[in-house]
Amino acid sequence: MVTLLAAGLAVALVALGLTAVTSGAAAVTRSAKITGKSALAIPGRGATVPFTEYEAENASTNGSVLTSSRTAGTLASEGSGRSAVTLNNNGQYVDFTLTAAANAVDLTYSVPDSGNGSDYTTPIAVYVNGSKNRDLTLTNRYSWYYGSYPFTNNPGDGKQHHLYDDVRTMFSSTLPAGTHVKFQRDASSVAITVDTTDFEQVAAAIGQPAGALSVTSYGADPSGAADSGQAFTNAVNAASSQGKVLYIPQGTYTINQHVIVNNVTLQGAGPWYSTLHGNGVGVYGNYAPNPSSNVHLQDFAIIGETTDRNDGAQVNAIGGSLGGGSVVQDIWMQHTKVGLWLDGPFDGLTVRNNRILDMTADGLNLHDGISNTTVTQNFLRNTGDDGLAMWSDQNADHNNTFSFNTVELPILANNIAIYGGHDNSVTDNVVSDTQTQGGGLHVANRFNSVLLAGTTTLARNTTLRAGVLDPNWQFGVGALWFDPLNGAMNSTINVTDTDLLDSSYEGIQWVEGSSVTNVSFTNVTIDGAGTFALQLQTNGSATFTNVTAAHIGYANPIYSCLGNGFTINQGSGNSGWYTATPYCGPWPAPVYTYPGGGTTPPPPTSAPPTSAPPTSPPPTQDPNANLALGHPMTASSFTDVYPSGNANDGNANTYWESQNNAFPQWLQSDLGTSTSVGRIVLKLPPASAWGTRTQTITVTSSTDGSNFGTVVGSAGYTFNPAAGNTATITFTPRTIRYLRLTFTANTGWPAGQTSEFEIYHT
Numbered sequence: 001m002v003t004l005l006a007a008g009l010a011v012a013l014v015a016l017g018l019t020a021v022t023s024g025a026a027a028v029t030r031s032a033k034i035t036g037k038s039a040l041a042i043p044g045r046g047a048t049v050p051f052t053e054y055e056a057e058n059a060s061t062n063g064s065v066l067t068s069s070r071t072a073g074t075l076a077s078e079g080s081g082r083s084a085v086t087l088n089n090n091g092q093y094v095d096f097t098l099t100a101a102a103n104a105v106d107l108t109y110s111v112p113d114s115g116n117g118s119d120y121t122t123p124i125a126v127y128v129n130g131s132k133n134r135d136l137t138l139t140n141r142y143s144w145y146y147g148s149y150p151f152t153n154n155p156g157d158g159k160q161h162h163l164y165d166d167v168r169t170m171f172s173s174t175l176p177a178g179t180h181v182k183f184q185r186d187a188s189s190v191a192i193t194v195d196t197t198d199f200e201q202v203a204a205a206i207g208q209p210a211g212a213l214s215v216t217s218y219g220a221d222p223s224g225a226a227d228s229g230q231a232f233t234n235a236v237n238a239a240s241s242q243g244k245v246l247y248i249p250q251g252t253y254t255i256n257q258h259v260i261v262n263n264v265t266l267q268g269a270g271p272w273y274s275t276l277h278g279n280g281v282g283v284y285g286n287y288a289p290n291p292s293s294n295v296h297l298q299d300f301a302i303i304g305e306t307t308d309r310n311d312g313a314q315v316n317a318i319g320g321s322l323g324g325g326s327v328v329q330d331i332w333m334q335h336t337k338v339g340l341w342l343d344g345p346f347d348g349l350t351v352r353n354n355r356i357l358d359m360t361a362d363g364l365n366l367h368d369g370i371s372n373t374t375v376t377q378n379f380l381r382n383t384g385d386d387g388l389a390m391w392s393d394q395n396a397d398h399n400n401t402f403s404f405n406t407v408e409l410p411i412l413a414n415n416i417a418i419y420g421g422h423d424n425s426v427t428d429n430v431v432s433d434t435q436t437q438g439g440g441l442h443v444a445n446r447f448n449s450v451l452l453a454g455t456t457t458l459a460r461n462t463t464l465r466a467g468v469l470d471p472n473w474q475f476g477v478g479a480l481w482f483d484p485l486n487g488a489m490n491s492t493i494n495v496t497d498t499d500l501l502d503s504s505y506e507g508i509q510w511v512e513g514s515s516v517t518n519v520s521f522t523n524v525t526i527d528g529a530g531t532f533a534l535q536l537q538t539n540g541s542a543t544f545t546n547v548t549a550a551h552i553g554y555a556n557p558i559y560s561c562l563g564n565g566f567t568i569n570q571g572s573g574n575s576g577w578y579t580a581t582p583y584c585g586p587w588p589a590p591v592y593t594y595p596g597g598g599t600t601p602p603p604p605t606s607a608p609p610t611s612a613p614p615t616s617p618p619p620t621q622d623p624n625a626n627l628a629l630g631h632p633m634t635a636s637s638f639t640d641v642y643p644s645g646n647a648n649d650g651n652a653n654t655y656w657e658s659q660n661n662a663f664p665q666w667l668q669s670d671l672g673t674s675t676s677v678g679r680i681v682l683k684l685p686p687a688s689a690w691g692t693r694t695q696t697i698t699v700t701s702s703t704d705g706s707n708f709g710t711v712v713g714s715a716g717y718t719f720n721p722a723a724g725n726t727a728t729i730t731f732t733p734r735t736i737r738y739l740r741l742t743f744t745a746n747t748g749w750p751a752g753q754t755s756e757f758e759i760y761h762t
Contacts, residue, residue: 037501038081039408039432042462046406046430047353047379051200052100056085060095063087063194070504070530070590072436072468073161075110075193080381080408082433082465084110084195093127093184094194101176102199104272106168107136107183108381110193113144115155124192127182128175136167136183138192141307142335142358145384145411148471158625161435162411164195164382166334166357170202170272205250205269206299212245212267213238215253222251224277229257232276240264248274248300258284258314261322262292268300271332271355279305282336285320288369291346293324297331304336309360309384313337317356321346323370329353338362339380345369345395352376360384363407369395374403381408386438387431392420392450401425407432414438415466418456420449422491425457432464434504437477440466443493444483445513455492462499467530469505474633474645475587476505476531484513484538493519502528505590506535506559507549510566516540521547526577529553530590533577536560544578545571552576553591556583586634586644626650627677627759632670637662639751647757652683655755658743665752668740669759674703676761678733682717682741683756684725693748694718699729702738711736714744733762 039046040053057065063085069076076083085094111122123135145162146154175181181199185192208214218235220228232255239246240263248268256278262285268274276283281304285292302317317333323346331354333339339356342349345368356363356378363383366373368391380387387407390397398421407415407429415431417438418424431440440463445451458480466479479500482489498521500507507526510516519542526533526549533549539562549557560566560582570578628648635644637659646654647667658665671677680699684690699712711734717727739759743752 037464039406039430039464042430045404045428045460045462047377047404049379049406051106051198052098052102053080054096054197054199055081055083056094056194056196057081057083059085059097061085061093063092063094066193070465070468072471073159073163075163078110078161078163078409078411078435079195080108080433084193086191086193087185088191090185090187093182095180095182096197096199098175098177098179098181098199100199100201101174102171102201103174104168104170104200104202105181106166106198106200108164108166108195108197109138110143110164110195111138111140112190113140113155113160122188122190122192123186124188125184125186126169127180127184128171129180130182133171134169136169138167139165145309145360162360162382162384166382168272174201202272203270205273206267207269208247208249209245209267212247213242214247214249216249220253222249222253224252224254226254227256227278228253229255229259229278232259236261236264236266248276250274252277254278255281258282258319260284260286260320261295261297262286263294265296265298266300267296267298270299271301271330274300275303276300277303277305280315282314282316283318285322285326287343288321288345291321291323291344293322293326293348295322295326298327298329299331301332301334302336303332303334306335306337306360309337311361316341319343323348326350327352331355332357334358336360338365339383340364341367342370343367344397345371347371349373350376351378354378356380356383358382362389363387363410364389366390366397366400368393369397370400371398373400375401375405376403378405380405383410384412386410386413386417387415389414389417390419390421390424391447393447394450396450396453397421397424398454399423401427402429403427405429409433409435410438411435412437414442415440415463417442417444419444419447420452422452422454423456425459426461427457427459428461430462430464431466434466434468434477436468437470437472438468439477439481439509440479440500442481442483443489445486445489446483448486451487452489452491452493455494458493458495458498460497463501463503465502465504466500467504467506472649474649476509476535476590478506478509478535479503479529480507481509481511482516482519483511484516486513488514489516489540490518494522495520495524496522498523499525499527500529501525503530505530506532508533509535509537510540511535511537513538516542519543521545524548527551531588532559532583533557534559536562536566536582538562539565541567541569543569543571544574546573547577548573548575549577554583554588556581558582560584589632625760627671627675627761628669628757631672633757634668634670636666647754650756652755653685655685655753657749658752660749660751663750663752664742664744666740666742667752667754667757668738669757670705671737671739671759674735674737676733677701677736677739677759678731678762679760680729680739681756681758681760682719682727682729682754683758684719684753685755686721686725690719690721690725691748692718692720693746695743695747695752696745697729698742698744699731700740700742701734701736702740703735705738708738708740711739716745
């Protein structure tokens with residue numbers, strides 16, 4: 001589900017100040033046990049995977065270890081554990097020492113975008129114990145998307161995301177524990193970023209079951225030279241009518257269509273051996289009201305050629321309706337739009353032990369009235385939207401379970417989401433590294449879903465580095481969050497034995513819509529939150545028992561401007577998060593200190609990067625970019641529904657307005673780092689109702705946020721609708737981090753007003 005968080009903000013929200021400041025924030029020490037922790041290292045939770053995952057930043061390297069970041073659209077933020085290693089020069093490497101025997105590896109990497117829409121490839125060399133073993137071919141074909149949903153393909157918009165991809169290979173023999181496997185840039189003209197390596201001991205190929213049919217007997221070509229779509233269709237129909245297993249021998253089969261299945265088993269030689277590949281490849285069941293049943297898909301790979309996101313295109317790895325005891329297991333899904341987009345109503349499906357990588361949209365979505373379905377022991381990484389979702393669109397999803405899954409790095413939206421329905425469960429999962437417009441675990445009445453009913457269970461889940469700064473709202477989204485946008489949430493929601501670790505912003509959030517009631521939290525740990533333990537932004541109530549919080553970023557652990565609108569019922573055993581007087585004010589930026597000091601995690605022990613210049617120039621900031629976009633905007637005051645965040649949201653129809661009849665007032669941008677600035681553009685809404693006015697403004701600046709000096713003295717600036725309601729202020733460029741406008745008069749209204757406060761280099 002695409003999370004269009006800017007839409008439909010409730011009245012309860014509009015009075016809130018959407019600004020970002022650091023005053024009043026407390027220094028927080030993240031627990032050493034969770035700093036940079038892998039999502040695969042949580043005992044007893046998440047998927048049991050067949051591989052050992054190694055982080056590049058923890059390996060031996062002479063490359064550049066990226067400083068950890070939570071800023072969406074950066075190589076560090078999209079890295080597993082929020083870091084990676086860039087090889088800027090030929091001769092740089094990352095050297096992994098195997099802790100377990102392996103004969104195969106999946107490499108997660110990034111190479112730069114071409115900037116002109118074209119695809120290219122580049123090699124990376126693989127060395128085993130010092131001897132070159134092979135080259136792997138890396139590509140930008142399936143990475144580097146731009147813009148907000150629905151996505152564009154315009155590198156000039158500056159909103160890059162989905163920067164990584166995966167490539168896999170098998171070795172000719174088993175590499176024992178202790179083997180050094182080095183990935184080295186030998187002959188590339190571009191930088192290569194290495195994130196993780198998943199080393200695996202792949203079993204021998206599965207042979208043809210006794211009595212099974214083979215797709216090759218019906219003309220399927222394992223070399224991939226010929227299109228095998230019709231051959232697969234013929235073979236599936238034969239196996240179904242004869243009640244036999246259909247075997248897919250080793251090979252790569254080109255299929256550019258859907259293969260429709262019902263009452264049949266498709267058995268491959270293993271996901272490393274049997275691959276269905278093509279543009280539009282997919283295995284689909286019949287749709288309701290006559291859904292497919294008794295379908296078993298197992299032990300093969302589906303690897304597509306989807307290079308964009310078109311929500312009207314049916315280019316999913318597995319789709320349609322698959323009920324009646326159907327099973328999908330041990331399938332490798334990659335480079336399709338969605339891994340499994342399943343349309344109901346239907347009943348009775350198991351999805352287990354699958355790998356879902358590099359999707360342009362959801363990993364899995366149970367859409368429209370799906371019931372009694374279990375999704376368990378799956379590993380998902382780098383999905384383009386929700387990792388796992390239940391969407392009760394028209395008909396209620398019910399009695400479904402997401403259990404023991406690991407969901408890493410959804411590039412948009414949530415790791416796991418429930419949109420409406422009744423009696424569904426999310427248990428024993430691990431989710432990590434949310435990127436934008438979502439959180440780790442989400443329960444909501446949204447997207448016109450059938451409203452929640454019955455009991456929703458969230459038990460024994462762990463979130464790591466989950467939650468984000470939403471670019472539309474300009475405040476944080478929680479690691480766990482509730483949203484009653486389309487209707488009150490008043491059914492039972494039980495959250496038990498849950499750990500919210502190293503959350504980027506608040507731990508738990510309630511936002512928009514009418515109210516959320518009947519939520520209970522038992523044995524919940526919030527360890528590390530960039531801002532608040534709780535962020536209350538819609539009415540409701542919740543009960544807390546044995547809920548503990550530590551290492552909370554803001555001195556006051558609860559945010560609420562609701563007064564008595566939200567009731568906190570306290571049981572026993574709570575600590576570290578309750579205050580009788582919640583904070584209500586400008587939004588704080590997340591603040592924390594890692595063990596050993598500093599606001600970034602300590603770098604891993606590795607060889608220092610070489611000092612030779614890169615073979616290609618590093619990216620530079622667009623000299624024509626509005627520097628204020630995406631950075632904190634604060635103000636001395638605001639009135640009604642016109643907070644300071646409106647002044648840098650890129651929308652000239654929304655605006656900031658200060659307290660009326662109370663000059664002087666100020667509006668301030670924090671650019672995040674000192675940079676050269678020489679021009680300001682101020683805008684007011686272009687509507688004809690905004691008559692001409694002159695505002696008297698002084699421009700001051702600071703590099704530390706405390707000591708301000710005059711940039712441009714007090715002067716009148718006229719805003720005329722006939723000329724676009726725009727005023728430009730230029731000055732000799734100077735190094736600035738904080739830029740402040742002080743308003744002392746306005747001939748059109750007794751307050752400071754601006755819809756866009758834009759800042760440019762020159």
